[in-house]
Amino acid sequence: MVDGEGISAARVDNTMSGTVHGTSMQVGTVHGGITFHYATAPAPGTRPDQVPRPPRRFVNRRADLARLDGLLAEGASAVLNGMPGIGKTATLYRWAHDNQQHFPDGQLFVDFTKLRSAAGADLSEALTMCLRALGVPDEQIGSGTAELENTFRSVSRNRRLLVVLDEVTEPGHVRSLIPKGEGSIVLATSNRRLGELALHDVELVELDVFDRAAAKELLGELCGRAAVEADPGSADRLAELCGGLPIALRIVAARLHSDRLTLAQLADQLADERQRLGRLTVQGTASTGVSATLSLAYRDQAEPAARLYRVLGDLPGVSFDSGVVAAAAVLDAEISARLLADLAGAHLVHRTDDGRYRLHSLVRLHAQETAREADPPETERQIVQRVTAHYLALVTLADLTVRADRLRILDVGEALQQSADRLDALADHSPFAASDTPDRDAIEWLEAERPNLMAVLRAAVRFGFDRQAWQLAEALTVLFLHHRHLADWRESLALGADAARRDHQPAAEARLRSMLSRPLLDLRQDDRALAELETAIDLADRSGHPVLPGSVREFLGRYWDRRDPERAAAAYRESLELNERAGEARGAALARYFLGRALLVAAGGAAGVPERGADGSRVAEAERELRAVHEEFLGLTGADGKPAPDRRMAARALADLGRAQALAGATGEARTTLGRAVGVLREQRAFHYEAEAIEALVELVEDSGEQQQLLERALTIYRENGNPKAADLQARIAG
Numbered sequence: 148m149v150d151g152e153g154i155s156a157a158r159v160d161n162t163m164s165g166t167v168h169g170t171s172m173q174v175g176t177v178h179g180g181i182t183f184h185y186a187t188a189p190a191p192g193t194r195p196d197q198v199p200r201p202p203r204r205f206v207n208r209r210a211d212l213a214r215l216d217g218l219l220a221e222g223a224s225a226v227l228n229g230m231p232g233i234g235k236t237a238t239l240y241r242w243a244h245d246n247q248q249h250f251p252d253g254q255l256f257v258d259f260t261k262l263r264s265a266a267g268a269d270l271s272e273a274l275t276m277c278l279r280a281l282g283v284p285d286e287q288i289g290s291g292t293a294e295l296e297n298t299f300r301s302v303s304r305n306r307r308l309l310v311v312l313d314e315v316t317e318p319g320h321v322r323s324l325i326p327k328g329e330g331s332i333v334l335a336t337s338n339r340r341l342g343e344l345a346l347h348d349v350e351l352v353e354l355d356v357f358d359r360a361a362a363k364e365l366l367g368e369l370c371g372r373a374a375v376e377a378d379p380g381s382a383d384r385l386a387e388l389c390g391g392l393p394i395a396l397r398i399v400a401a402r403l404h405s406d407r408l409t410l411a412q413l414a415d416q417l418a419d420e421r422q423r424l425g426r427l428t429v430q431g432t433a434s435t436g437v438s439a440t441l442s443l444a445y446r447d448q449a450e451p452a453a454r455l456y457r458v459l460g461d462l463p464g465v466s467f468d469s470g471v472v473a474a475a476a477v478l479d480a481e482i483s484a485r486l487l488a489d490l491a492g493a494h495l496v497h498r499t500d501d502g503r504y505r506l507h508s509l510v511r512l513h514a515q516e517t518a519r520e521a522d523p524p525e526t527e528r529q530i531v532q533r534v535t536a537h538y539l540a541l542v543t544l545a546d547l548t549v550r551a552d553r554l555r556i557l558d559v560g561e562a563l564q565q566s567a568d569r570l571d572a573l574a575d576h577s578p579f580a581a582s583d584t585p586d587r588d589a590i591e592w593l594e595a596e597r598p599n600l601m602a603v604l605r606a607a608v609r610f611g612f613d614r615q616a617w618q619l620a621e622a623l624t625v626l627f628l629h630h631r632h633l634a635d636w637r638e639s640l641a642l643g644a645d646a647a648r649r650d651h652q653p654a655a656e657a658r659l660r661s662m663l664s665r666p667l668l669d670l671r672q673d674d675r676a677l678a679e680l681e682t683a684i685d686l687a688d689r690s691g692h693p694v695l696p697g698s699v700r701e702f703l704g705r706y707w708d709r710r711d712p713e714r715a716a717a718a719y720r721e722s723l724e725l726n727e728r729a730g731e732a733r734g735a736a737l738a739r740y741f742l743g744r745a746l747l748v749a750a751g752g753a754a755g756v757p758e759r760g761a762d763g764s765r766v767a768e769a770e771r772e773l774r775a776v777h778e779e780f781l782g783l784t785g786a787d788g789k790p791a792p793d794r795r796m797a798a799r800a801l802a803d804l805g806r807a808q809a810l811a812g813a814t815g816e817a818r819t820t821l822g823r824a825v826g827v828l829r830e831q832r833a834f835h836y837e838a839e840a841i842e843a844l845v846e847l848v849e850d851s852g853e854q855q856q857l858l859e860r861a862l863t864i865y866r867e868n869g870n871p872k873a874a875d876l877q878a879r880i881a882g
Contacts, residue, residue, distance in 0.1 A: 195280040196247075197256035198311045201240035204368040207361040208238050211354060215242050215334070218350055219249060224325055224333040226315070228340050229354035230494040230507060232394030232440045235336035236313050238354065242334070243311055252306035252328070255280055260314045270323055274299055277310065277324065292323070300327045307331050316447075318343045325349075338444050340492040356391035356507065359383060365393065369400030374410060381410035388417040389427075390508040395437050401429045424512050441513040444493055451482075452489045459496070459506055460514025461527040463534060463606035464599030466505040471599075474537035475530045501595065528610050535607040535615045538600060539622070540564075545589040546625040548579060550793070551785055552733050553625070554698055556655040557618040590832050593626040600626075601635055608642050616646035617655050624662055629795075631835035631868040637666040644679075654695055657686035661699040664706060671871055677706055694734060697725030701738050704745065712749035719745055733793065736779045740800050743772030747807050763811070770807040776800050795836075798827035802840040809847060818847040838864040842876075855880070 211227075218225050227235040243254055257273045274295035278288050281302050289298050303326035310324050312335035321344055325333045333349075345351060357365065363382050367375040375382045389395035403413060417423050428436030445456060458476045459467070467475075473483035487504055490496040496504050506514065518526065543562040546553070579588035593600070600623060607616040620643025627636035640663040647655035661683035667676035680703050687695040704718035719742035726734035750765035780797035784790055805820035821844040828837035838861040845857050858880050865873035 194251075195253040195255055197280060198243040198254045198309070199240055199256070201244050202237050204365075205237060205241045206365045206368050207357060208234065208241070208354070211238055211352065212242055212245075214352060216246075218352075219246065219332065222330060222332065223348060223350050224321065224335075225350040225352050226321060226335045226337050226341055226344060227352050227354055228337055228494060230356075230392075230497075230510065231338055231444045232392050232437060233354050233356060233494075234393040235354055237393070239311055239313070239334050239336060243309060246309070249330070250307055250309040252308050253280075254309040254311065256311045256313070257324070258313045259316065259320060263316075270317075270320055271295055273312075273320070274323065278302060281306075296323050299324070303327050303331060309334065311335070314338070315341070317341075318347075321349060322347055338447075338494050340494070342492075357386075357393060357396070358391060359386045362386035362389065362391045362396055365396050366400060369397060370403050370410070374403075378410045381414045384414040385410060385417070388414065388423065388508075392437070392507065392509055394440060395427050395509060398427050398429055398437065402426075405429060420512060424509065424516060427509070437509055438513055438516065441495075441510060442517075444495055445513070445517060448489070448493060448495075452486050452493075455483075455486045456490060456495060456514050457518035457522055457526075458530060459490075460511060460516075460518045461530045463531060463602040465602065466499065466503040466599060468503050471534060471537060472504075475534050477533070531603075531606045531610050532612060532615075535603055535612055535619065538596075538603050539615050539619045542593065542600065542619060542622040545579065545593050546622045548589040549586045549625050549629075552783070552791060554658070554694055554731070554734060555621065556652070556658045556692070556695075557621055562618050562622070587832065590626065590629050593623070594630050597626065597630075597632065597635065601639065604639055604642055608646060613646040613650040617643040617650060617652065617659060619643070620646070620659060621655065627666070629832045629834070631666075631669070631870065633666045633669050633869045637663065637670065640666070653686045654690040654692045657683045657690060657692075657695055657699055660686070661702040664702050668706065668709075669870060673706070673709075680706055693729045694726065694731045697722045697729060697731065697734055697738065700725065701734070701741060704738075704741055708741075708745060708748060712745050716742055716745040716749065733783055736776055736783065736793075737796070739772060739779070740776045740796065740803075743769050743776060743800070744803055746772060747803060747810070750807075750810065766807055766810050770804065770811065773800050773804040773807055777804060794827060795831040795833050798824050798831060798833065799836050801827065802836065802843065805840070806843050809843070814847055818844065821847065834864045835868060835870070837861075838872075 215225065227238060229235050247254065255277050257276060259273070262269070262272055271290075271292050274292070275288055278295070278299060279285070283298065283302055287298075289295055306326065306328045307330040308326045308328060309331070310326060310333045312320060312324060312333060315321055315335045315337045316339060318341045321333055321335050321341070325331075340351065340353075342351065363375055363379070363386055366382055366385065385399055386396070389399060399413060399417075402408060403410070406413075408416075416426050424436070424438045428438065445453060448456060455472065455476055455478075459472070462471070462475050464471075469480055469484040469487055472478070472487060473480045476483065478486070487496060487498075491498050491504065495510060496506060498504050540563045543557070543559060546555075547559065579585050579592055582588040600619070604616060604619050604623070607619065620639045623639055624636075626632075627639075640659050644656050644659040644663060647653075647659055660679045663679050664676040664683075667673070667679065680699065683699045684696075684703065687699045700718050700722040704715045704722065707715035707718060719738050723735055723738035723742065726738055746765055746769035750769055777797050777800040780793040780800060782790075783793055801820060802824035805817045805824060807817075808820055809817035821840055825837055825840045825844060828834075828840060841857045841861040845854050845861075848854050848857065858876065862873060862876045862880065864870075865876060
């Protein structure tokens with residue numbers, strides 16, 4: 148044959164005789180080199196067994212493995228969720244290894260982390276890998292995701308398979324790889340909460356960090372049980388410093404071996420928060436450290452969520468709601484809530500049962516580390532300033548809600564306006580603004596936020612926000628008057644008093660130092676309490692404040708209550724005179740109440756029921772004062788002239804009236820009065836004073852079972868408040 152150029156061309160006949168298995172090629176003349184790539188498929192009928200072996204020392208997760216057993220019985224697929232490093236992959240490997248007998252046609256495995264790191268790899272590549280593993284020749288696999296899905300369903304329809312997928316990021320990764328065969332399931336892991344899969348009968352199983360016992364069990368397996376048993380205290384510390392995160396515990400074990408450290412030495416190293424993440428890495432393997440693991444999840448976030456993650460690292464406190472985060476990040480509340488949901492979906496943030504959010508301790512450190520690398524140096528200071536202003540406004544609102552007529556040195560308008568341009572806008576976001584019981588809800592909100600408020604106060608002091616710090620400490624006192632957390636109360640008032648001194652506010656310093664005497668007395672630090680009171684009196688008298696001198700003398704009277712009832716009564720009379728001169732009705736009522744108590748003590752006894760042999764005339768005088776002041780507290784009015792009864796203080800007066808009645812010999816009447824007081828104090832959440840009233844009531848109760856029940860209640864209150872009285876009461880119960 149001759150072509151148009153006169154060149155002879157050979158005739159090509161594209162036929163082949165015989166049987167061909169696999170790929171064949173016929174070519175004529177070839178110019179250049181040819182490279183052949185062969186993908187060898189397993190022979191038909193091959194049983195794939197691709198899931199890697201589980202860690203040799205795998206502990207705990209018993210409940211999670213049992214749940215997977217239950218899902219297998221139901222024929223349900225599942226995705227294991229949880230924060231990075233929590234052990235999702237190890238759990239699936241363990242379960243797959245223990246359940247091979249349930250999948251006679253094999254186990255398939257796809258690591259989506261590796262697929263994402265390969266250029267152009269996607270779901271289609273995952274399907275192709277599975278089809279090859281099931282013996283499908285390349286020329287029969289097809290192309291395009293839809294065609295591959297159809298082929299996979301057809302190939303798997305008569306097989307019982309387990310498909311294990313690691314680190315999926317999209318619901319479609321799971322849906323497309325669910326085998327069609329009866330008894331076949333998919334088990335996958337994901338750092339994201341793929342809620343959409345619930346619509347496709349895929350269960351979402353969330354793994355939690357190990358508790359202390361499980362963490363120590365893992366350490367014992369990895370480091371040797373003898374080492375853990377020899378130093379259980381250090382093992383507890385390591386479990387806590389790792390936050391129960393399995394990857395951190397495994398790194399700890401590796402470091403103990405590689406660096407030849409003791410449990411105590413490594414715990415001491417990790418105690419420094421600034422160095423903890425850097426030390427949770429085995430030398431030479433930084434890519435497998437805790438920080439590296441968390442960085443992978445962080446880099447997977449869009450920029451708005453990534454920025455918010457860094458803000459959370461600088462946020463003081465252990466938990467937070469979307470309102471606090473919005474203030475810290477200068478975001479709209481709805482945007483803040485949406486971004487928090489994104490981070491929660493990635494398991495970088497955990498949502499608690501009460502609707503708040505929190506960071507795992509190691510995640511917090513990683514967020515801080517990331518913020519230092521990415522954000523300007525002043526960022527943390529600005530965040531703390533905004534959060535302090537936000538909390539100061541809310542705590543002030545809570546304080547006003549509980550008792551509007553309480554003596555305050557802070558300027559309420561200034562405290563509120565720091566956080567919002569309009570007071571109405573702030574009030575709308577108050578957690579208790581629309582409540583049917585606003586005073587109770589305000590106290591409950593303060594109690595729930597207490598760890599965060601203490602953290603914010605410390606941060607405000609650290610950054611030199613003295614005005615906001617002493618204002619926050621003063622407003623926060625309303626919580627401690629109801630929930631007597633003595634250590635926190637003492638710390639907050641000490642921080643506030645020092646901040647007021649630096650802010651050159653003598654009236655505020657006097658107020659805070661006088662209040663500081665209360666937790667100091669409860670903690671039996673009487674000498675320091677007196678020193679604070681003497682400083683407070685001097686500051687108050689020089690401040691020019693019309694009401695403060697009377698208030699600090701009331702606190703002085705409480706110091707003398709325990710030592711010299713006559714001096715206590717004199718201090719209360721002076722306080723009463725100063726309050727009446729200043730027109731301070733509630734302050735006068737308080738002074739009169741404590742005067743009645745002093746008279747009662749002077750009559751023959753201290754706290755509890757006074758002893759026999761009391762001065763009858765003084766008992767009668769104390770009873771009259773306490774009965775009158777009980778009515779006075781209930782008859783108080785607010786600045787607007789509307790009734791504003793102080794039921795908490797009225798109940799305290801009622802309790803002391805019951806003590807006076809008991810001293811006078813009216814046992815039945817006293818028992819009734821004290822019972823009423825206990826009930827109201829509990830209703831008012833004044834638990835410390837409830838416990839004191841219970842101690843008096845017990846002396847009047849004859850039934851031993853009722854006595855035991857009452858004493859146990861008082862003991863619980865004292866223990867929760869960190870009150871030294873708990874030890875005394877425990878000894879009494881034991882006796």
